[in-house]
Structures are given as C-alpha cells and as structure tokens.
Amino acid sequence: MFRYLTAGESHGPQLTAIVEGAPSGLKLTESDINADLARRQGGYGRGGRMKIETDRVRILSGVRWGETLGSPITLVVENSDWVNWEQRMSPYAEFRDDSIRVTRARPGHADLPGAMKYAHNDVRNILERSSARETAIRVAVGAVAKAYLNRFGISVTGCVTELGGVRAERPADAGVKELQEKIAKSPVYTYDEKAEVEMMEAIDRAKEAGDTLGGVVEVRVNGLPVGLGSHVQWDRRLDARLAAAVMSIQAFKGVEVGAGFETARLPGSKVHDEIFFDEQRVARGEKTGFYRNTNRAGGLEGGITNGEEIVIYGAMKPIPTLYTPLKSVDMLSKEPFEATVERSDCCAVPAASVVAEAVVAIEIAGAFKEKFGGDSVSETARNYSSYIEYLREF
Numbered sequence: 001m002f003r004y005l006t007a008g009e010s011h012g013p014q015l016t017a018i019v020e021g022a023p024s025g026l027k028l029t030e031s032d033i034n035a036d037l038a039r040r041q042g043g044y045g046r047g048g049r050m051k052i053e054t055d056r057v058r059i060l061s062g063v064r065w066g067e068t069l070g071s072p073i074t075l076v077v078e079n080s081d082w083v084n085w086e087q088r089m090s091p092y093a094e095f096r097d098d099s100i101r102v103t104r105a106r107p108g109h110a111d112l113p114g115a116m117k118y119a120h121n122d123v124r125n126i127l128e129r130s131s132a133r134e135t136a137i138r139v140a141v142g143a144v145a146k147a148y149l150n151r152f153g154i155s156v157t158g159c160v161t162e163l164g165g166v167r168a169e170r171p172a173d174a175g176v177k178e179l180q181e182k183i184a185k186s187p188v189y190t191y192d193e194k195a196e197v198e199m200m201e202a203i204d205r206a207k208e209a210g211d212t213l214g215g216v217v218e219v220r221v222n223g224l225p226v227g228l229g230s231h232v233q234w235d236r237r238l239d240a241r242l243a244a245a246v247m248s249i250q251a252f253k254g255v256e257v258g259a260g261f262e263t264a265r266l267p268g269s270k271v272h273d274e275i276f277f278d279e280q281r282v283a284r285g286e287k288t289g290f291y292r293n294t295n296r297a298g299g300l301e302g303g304i305t306n307g308e309e310i311v312i313y314g315a316m317k318p319i320p321t322l323y324t325p326l327k328s329v330d331m332l333s334k335e336p337f338e339a340t341v342e343r344s345d346c347c348a349v350p351a352a353s354v355v356a357e358a359v360v361a362i363e364i365a366g367a368f369k370e371k372f373g374g375d376s377v378s379e380t381a382r383n384y385s386s387y388i389e390y391l392r393e394f
C-alpha cells in the first residue's frame, strides 16, 4: 500500500500531505524533494505568482537522520503569498468580510459547479482548493515515490511533447540519460531543440494576444520488471490506474497509453507488438529473455507491465483564466459580465509535465509495493531479487 492525501488552500498558510506505505530504511532528504519542486515552479510561460513563491518542503514526520522510519511521512510546503492573505483566508469568524466575496464564476474553472454543489455564495471557497497550487505538494509526494523506485533501478521521466500545436520529435536512439539531460536544459522541458524555440515563440505570441496555450506531456518509466498491476480486477489494471492519476491533474482532458487513439485507426497487424525470445538477454543482465521490437502497447498488456518501457501521454487544455475576456454570469445578480484576470499563467504545460511525472511515480510505487511488499527496504529488496531470479528462469 502506498497512499496519500493532500490538504491546503492556494492562499492558505501551507500545503500538507501525509504519505503512508514507504518502507523503512529508504534514504530521503528535503533537497531530493526540493529539486522537483523547483522544476515544477519553472518552465517558460508561468505567471506572477511563481515570482512570489520559492517552494521548499519540510519533512515533519516519518524520517529520521535522512532515512524513512516506515511510519507516515508528513510533508509541508508553505505558501509565501499567505502573508498577503492572512485575514482574507483566516479560519476565524471575526475576520469575515462579505464585501470581498467573489461572485463572478470563471469559465473553465470549478467555480460555478463547485459553488452550486457546496452551497457557497463566495467562489473563493471553491477556487482556493481547485487551484493547481495543490500540485506542489503532489510533486513532493512524487519525489518520495521516485526515491523508492530509484532504489530498485526504476526511473520516471516527464517532458513536453506538444505545446500550442508545435510537436517535438523524439531523437532516435537516444538513451534515457541523454534525454533527461536535454529535458533538464530546456526552458519548456522538451527534448527537441528546434521545437523548443517554436514552442517559446508560440507562448510569446499567445501572451501578447492575451491568450493561453495547452499541450501534451509524456511520461516514460524505465527499468520495470514484468508483472506490476493485474488483469484480474478492473481497479487493479495498471493502465487504468495510471490514466486516472494523470486525469486527476488540474486541466488534463485526455490520456493515451502507448499508441493510444492511433490504435483505433490502424489494423491489428500494425498495432500489436510481436513477441521474441533471446536467452542471451538474461546473460546481459536483462530481467527476462522475452522482448518486443516495437512498443505500441506502451509497456502494458492486460493492465500488467510487460517489461517494456511504460509510455503515457496526457493532454492539458489551455489555462482557463485569460487576459482576453470570456463571457460569464454573476452568480448573485445573474447579470452577464466578462471574466478578466489580474495575474495567471499563460502556459503551464512544462510545469504540468513535472506533475505528471510525480503522479505516475506514485502509482507505479503503489503497484511495486503491492507486488513486493516489505516493511523495510531490505525486505522489499529480498522479495524483489527472488522474483527477478524466478523471471530469468521462466
């Protein structure tokens, strides 16, 4: 089991997560987590709020002297903006001020359905929690999951493959390390230097026009054994769990696994990955002699990892708050108005690729924990190596 909950409002004092299921003995430092938080804050196209925040995690439980204890891990990221919101976001009734209520619901946000559902006449009571500020703490949880997976040679890499209609081309035959280096250097977190320039130009143009842009992110998982997830029950299928995790990111509207929607347009002979066997592979250190020459399945068959790289894509819609006004209706007066904005991201697809990496890592860590168990990391390692030994002989 690897589970977590998050809490916190965008302009409240802090974001909090409690993570349960990480085994004891796992090396974990705040600086590992902070590196991912910094990546999530960056990326070309972000707005004014990111100049206020410098996200840093504090580990408040579950870790002692740089190693996990096996007990719940509490993570906290403070909001620097809180000092400007203390009274407006106060938990105390004496600070109530109905004159600052927000009654103008913004299209594309949770504002109107949320206010109707929770019987609020102040949209702020919804938007504070629906904000993607929450993704900061999910990225912190993802860093814990990645520390666990890295211990077993599994890496998770997110990047941008499309932005504002510009598509990146994946360099042929590039290794995982090489691609990770390219992505880390890119202002839009992509591996194609030519597309990167065009993506940045597209963001500049959108900004000038008062518009916003969406795009597609890719997450790849390398080093996986065969056998995570299961075909036996719908909620154990790893493809379904990964899709739900990616869809849970604010503004994500579509998910593809491997060749995804393209498979619907092709005959079976052009879709399914043929199976081959070479016993030399095991001698070379691979976990099995079985392999495929193509990976249109994206590393999953029947909801089970098949030993190939997991490849998953998520489509992010353009940011819904625009400088170009969108028509809406005031919740109380029912008068029409045009929704405008004081500050917002123009494009957050690069940042969202870091979030996608995190949520995929969390789901894979959960499936890994289910398969190999272990209250301590050394127990997990024993179970893991015995399974790999078995796989090599299969």
Ligand SMILES: Cc1cc2nc3c(=O)[nH]c(=O)nc-3n(C[C@H](O)[C@H](O)[C@H](O)COP(=O)(O)O)c2cc1C
Residues within 6 Å of the ligand: 047, 108, 109, 110, 130, 131, 132, 135, 249, 250, 251, 252, 317, 319, 320, 321, 343, 344, 345, 346, 348, 351, 352, 355
């Ligand atoms: C990293 C990230 C940053 C975002 N920044 C903004 C923003 O600055 N302004 C905005 O209106 N929406 C932003 N969004 C999108 C909204 O949070 C999201 O569209 C909204 O909560 C409605 O949810 P839905 O689009 O999933 O239906 C961002 C999303 C992500 C993932």
Ligand SMILES: C=C(O[C@@H]1CC(C(=O)O)=C[C@@H](OP(=O)(O)O)[C@H]1O)C(=O)O
Residues within 6 Å of the ligand: 010, 047, 048, 049, 050, 053, 130, 131, 132, 133, 135, 136, 250, 343, 344, 345
């Ligand atoms: C704060 C973050 O993103 C925010 C996500 C967001 C939204 O509506 O989702 C709206 C903006 O917040 P604000 O209204 O405070 O400017 C973004 O800055 C963050 O990513 O850390």
